[in-house]
Amino acid sequence: MTNCCNANGECTQGRDCPIRKQRAQEANEAYIKGFLMGQEDPLDDLADTFKALIALMFVVGGLTMIAFAIWGK
Ligand SMILES: [Zn+2]
DSSP states (O other), X not given: OOOOBOTTSXXXXXXXXXXXXXXXXXXXXXXXXXXXXXXXXXXXXXXXXXXXHHHHHHHHHHHHHHHHHHHOO
């Protein structure tokens, strides 16, 4: 890659600077990735919480059924 930017970070190609474009794209992708990650995490937590709740209901329901089967006669 041609080094169009000098040591001070000043570019001779202005807005057409390939390094600047690449940095902008990387920053954009990192932002999108962070945005998606931020969106996914609470949904996963919610799904896990929901699954745990359903599992708990099955356990409680099963224990209730067993309790009725043993003592409910
Ligand atoms: Zn440059």
